[in-house]
Amino acid sequence: MKIIRFQTASGPEFGILEGETVYNAEGDYASGFRAGEPVRELSQITLLSPCQPTKIIAIGRNYAAHAAEHGDEVPSQPLIFLEPPSAVIGPGEPIVCPPQSAQVEHESELAVVIGRRAQRIAATDAWDHVLGYTCANDVTARDLQRSDGQWSRAKGFDTFAPMGPWIITDLDPANLTVTCRVNNQVKQQGSTSDMVFKIPQLIEYISAAMTLEPGDVILTGTPEGVGLIRPGDQVEVEVEGIGVLSNPVVAA
Numbered sequence: 359m360k361i362i363r364f365q366t367a368s369g370p371e372f373g374i375l376e377g378e379t380v381y382n383a384e385g386d387y388a389s390g391f392r393a394g395e396p397v398r399e400l401s402q403i404t405l406l407s408p409c410q411p412t413k414i415i416a417i418g419r420n421y422a423a424h425a426a427e428h429g430d431e432v433p434s435q436p437l438i439f440l441e442p443p444s445a446v447i448g449p450g451e452p453i454v455c456p457p458q459s460a461q462v463e464h465e466s467e468l469a470v471v472i473g474r475r476a477q478r479i480a481a482t483d484a485w486d487h488v489l490g491y492t493c494a495n496d497v498t499a500r501d502l503q504r505s506d507g508q509w510s511r512a513k514g515f516d517t518f519a520p521m522g523p524w525i526i527t528d529l530d531p532a533n534l535t536v537t538c539r540v541n542n543q544v545k546q547q548g549s550t551s552d553m554v555f556k557i558p559q560l561i562e563y564i565s566a567a568m569t570l571e572p573g574d575v576i577l578t579g580t581p582e583g584v585g586l587i588r589p590g591d592q593v594e595v596e597v598e599g600i601g602v603l604s605n606p607v608v609a610a
């Protein structure tokens with residue numbers, strides 16, 4: 359199932375996309391969504407981020423080859439950090455390069471969307487708490503990540519968490535190709551099979567510390583090949599089995 363959010367005259371609504379037809383979404387994150395009446399065609403709507411997380415938990419250095427490209431060791435347990443919900447944008451919305459940074463970079467990632475609340479969940483039960491998956495770009499001001507000493511500002515600028523274009527619910531995330539293209543040139547291509555810490559371990563580790571709410575998002579880390587994006591660029595994150603998240607890059 360493809361779960362979307364889209365803009366209507368009365369505000370954002372969830373929908374279910376089947377082919378080119380948008381159906382009303384009945385239900386919610388926790389109970390699951392079902393397709394109701396057909397309401398629109400895909401060509402008639404503006405897609406929004408499919409998630410409205412209360413928090414975004416991101417994983418650092420979860421692909422060994424990416425850790426190595428920055429001269430970092432792979433951590434012995436998951437390296438987690440938080441990103442603000444205010445950074446979230448949807449497909450097609452511009453990534454704004456802030457004047458404080460001279461080095462804004464792309465990070466293509468598989469995003470896990472939580473369905474049922476997760477508090478102290480064992481890895482063996484973790485899948486019961488996953489609604490589905492979407493594509494994410496963990497945009498990073500690399501220079502500020504280095505100079506600040508911690509990552510909140512570098513990862514937290516408005517527009518630095520593009521997500522979409524939809525949530526796919528029935529997908530095995532174990533071995534999916536994750537690609538980033540800038541202006542149609544492939545910059546990153548890795549496989550989720552290379553994640554150091556897998557999704558059930560991540561859910562166990564995170565939910566032992568903080569409750570994961572329905573709609574919360576885990577960014578599972580980026581493969582090697584991160585690099586610059588500049589105003590005028592078009593950056594695409596593609597995750598096999600999900601789709602393509604495309605965003606233009608603009609100056610502030």
Ligand code: MG
Nearest residue numbers: 465496579580
């Ligand atoms: Mg990242």
